[in-house]
Amino acid sequence: MKLSSVGELTLLEHIRRSFSRKSKNILAGIGDDAAVVKASDKSLLATTDMMIEGIHFDLDYVTPYQVGYKLVAVNLSDIYAMGGKPAFMLLDMAVNKNTDMNFINMLFSGINDALNRYNVYLIGGDVSASKNGTALSATVLGYAKKYIRRSGAHSGDRIYVSGCLGDSACGLELLKRIRRPVPMQTGDTIFRAPGSLKKLKMNLTWNTAGPLLRRHLLPEARDPGDFVRNATSMIDISDGLLMDLSRLCDESRVGARIYLEKVPLSFALRETASRLGISPIQLALSGGEDYELLFTAPAAKKVKAIYIGDILKSKRVIVDMAGKEKPFSAEGYQHFHE
Amino acid sequence: MKLSSVGELTLLEHIRRSFSRKSKNILAGIGDDAAVVKASDKSLLATTDMMIEGIHFDLDYVTPYQVGYKLVAVNLSDIYAMGGKPAFMLLDMAVNKNTDMNFINMLFSGINDALNRYNVYLIGGDVSASKNGTALSATVLGYAKKYIRRSGAHSGDRIYVSGCLGDSACGLELLKRIRRPVPMQTGDTIFRAPGSLKKLKMNLTWNTAGPLLRRHLLPEARDPGDFVRNATSMIDISDGLLMDLSRLCDESRVGARIYLEKVPLSFALRETASRLGISPIQLALSGGEDYELLFTAPAAKKVKAIYIGDILKSKRVIVDMAGKEKPFSAEGYQHFHE
Numbered sequence: 245m246k247l248s249s250v251g252e253l254t255l256l257e258h259i260r261r262s263f264s265r266k267s268k269n270i271l272a273g274i275g276d277d278a279a280v281v282k283a284s285d286k287s288l289l290a291t292t293d294m295m296i297e298g299i300h301f302d303l304d305y306v307t308p309y310q311v312g313y314k315l316v317a318v319n320l321s322d323i324y325a326m327g328g329k330p331a332f333m334l335l336d337m338a339v340n341k342n343t344d345m346n347f348i349n350m351l352f353s354g355i356n357d358a359l360n361r362y363n364v365y366l367i368g369g370d371v372s373a374s375k376n377g378t379a380l381s382a383t384v385l386g387y388a389k390k391y392i393r394r395s396g397a398h399s400g401d402r403i404y405v406s407g408c409l410g411d412s413a414c415g416l417e418l419l420k421r422i423r424r425p426v427p428m429q430t431g432d433t434i435f436r437a438p439g440s441l442k443k444l445k446m447n448l449t450w451n452t453a454g455p456l457l458r459r460h461l462l463p464e465a466r467d468p469g470d471f472v473r474n475a476t477s478m479i480d481i482s483d484g485l486l487m488d489l490s491r492l493c494d495e496s497r498v499g500a501r502i503y504l505e506k507v508p509l510s511f512a513l514r515e516t517a518s519r520l521g522i523s524p525i526q527l528a529l530s531g532g533e534d535y536e537l538l539f540t541a542p543a544a545k546k547v548k549a550i551y552i553g554d555i556l557k558s559k560r561v562i563v564d565m566a567g568k569e570k571p572f573s574a575e576g577y578q579h580f581h582e
Numbered sequence: 583m584k585l586s587s588v589g590e591l592t593l594l595e596h597i598r599r600s601f602s603r604k605s606k607n608i609l610a611g612i613g614d615d616a617a618v619v620k621a622s623d624k625s626l627l628a629t630t631d632m633m634i635e636g637i638h639f640d641l642d643y644v645t646p647y648q649v650g651y652k653l654v655a656v657n658l659s660d661i662y663a664m665g666g667k668p669a670f671m672l673l674d675m676a677v678n679k680n681t682d683m684n685f686i687n688m689l690f691s692g693i694n695d696a697l698n699r700y701n702v703y704l705i706g707g708d709v710s711a712s713k714n715g716t717a718l719s720a721t722v723l724g725y726a727k728k729y730i731r732r733s734g735a736h737s738g739d740r741i742y743v744s745g746c747l748g749d750s751a752c753g754l755e756l757l758k759r760i761r762r763p764v765p766m767q768t769g770d771t772i773f774r775a776p777g778s779l780k781k782l783k784m785n786l787t788w789n790t791a792g793p794l795l796r797r798h799l800l801p802e803a804r805d806p807g808d809f810v811r812n813a814t815s816m817i818d819i820s821d822g823l824l825m826d827l828s829r830l831c832d833e834s835r836v837g838a839r840i841y842l843e844k845v846p847l848s849f850a851l852r853e854t855a856s857r858l859g860i861s862p863i864q865l866a867l868s869g870g871e872d873y874e875l876l877f878t879a880p881a882a883k884k885v886k887a888i889y890i891g892d893i894l895k896s897k898r899v900i901v902d903m904a905g906k907e908k909p910f911s912a913e914g915y916q917h918f919h920e
Binding site: 280292495 | 589616617630636670676705708724833912917918
């Protein structure tokens, strides 16, 4: 059934029922002029991120479920990147009146699965018609006792990442070649999209390709956990290691040295990138949407993360496999570019 | 200069400079993964509202300045409607890469004027390219010691509004006939758009038409102030008196009786509507975007607002000028309708 026959008021009622999980901290949830939540003695964190059809996602390649899941994950990632715990979300959704309710329901299902996975509550939002495609925007609120800014890195600090890089970008490259949605959802233990991989004629198994596609289609936000104690600066890697490290360096007014050999690459990435004829390290350095955390900590502190380099006074260099230093600059996706 | 030659990073830097007002409550503002604000012992309020080009606004009729001003005002209105004080805003903006920086600057100027007027701080946001027109979304955070829901009205309570209704809808009717933007800004004491009114051949002066246009183009959010002490329920009138009163009645599970003769109409509205051949009371009942507050309070309490009717157990009626009761239902704009 199309939205135009459902109408705004019925849709709003449907939203209220779809996101009805209760919390004692929510004094007024969906359905009033504003949401009300209990006071907290911690600092309040707030972040917002959009997903625009045709810019951030293309429904020829991703399912509405995946769009919903990702919208939540990328917003939560920003709260985690400040050392916070996400708690509440507001959702804005502009959709064409000819949109089918199936689309809406699948989108909500992805949003709900992500909210439940991270124990975050939807407390409000806005719906509107759109002239063309779908525009989504989420705002997430969270709390932190100690928060970590991008600007706290000091010369001598070590640089860490929370996990393998480049997987998401490699998943995207696969998807571009599969050229249709791979309908994986978060509960799936085995990914199957009959024919999708065969079509590629690359002799890839789902055991290898699945996790890469998953990293792109259903990204997870990383909880910094213990890292918060020692981290001096932190950012999530949404636009590629070099781009986000450059941001951290800009804000901290420092330089950095990264060792290529230390940048963590998954087996699946090496395996797949080689078959695709793409440099895995290039994907790791400049590919976006890994949502791993990049942070710095004093060299003397013991940190259970992957050490990839050091903060310098001002120069920004990569040490290649041969031990040679090369300068790096911010490389990654920028909106509005021709 | 077009956005495509400016680029995302320069735009972000420009945003940071444009909204650089400092507050001791902001621990981390624009430019990190998330904003951080100091803890408060009051309840936290959060609301969000979108403005989509072609749906909420049409640049053939309004200026970018007015779009920006209104985006802030409508969001603040939702915080006031809960009895809260707005404090912080996040802004999402998706714009076409061919957009001129003049557009961006005028939009920001309207946003900034509204933020300053209400002493609210921009603490974060997101920018993105859009495929077609502009999509804006704002999230406002505020605080309340005592918050007022839509659901607290009781049979016997009196119904109040904070000011005249229908002005904004009448302003819109004028604008539809003027058929071009009226470039008024908030600092203007005299409104002038040479020829605009003459074209209408209605012998209207700017003294009459100006305030109506202003109510539509540059709406103000109403601070409930003292009303909060006695209000049992409250909502802001964004979609028309009957629609929003119906919402309040739905949530409170009550009925209402409204006296037509008590619904406040401005002199400018009566004067202009009669020349337009439109019923002023119809505009007041079903016209949207007045952003006056509609609230209820016990009959015994003295309230300095305009008394327009009473909460009943269940029936919903309007008493017309002849003293005759007629049932009313929710009338007003709904998204997605054919």
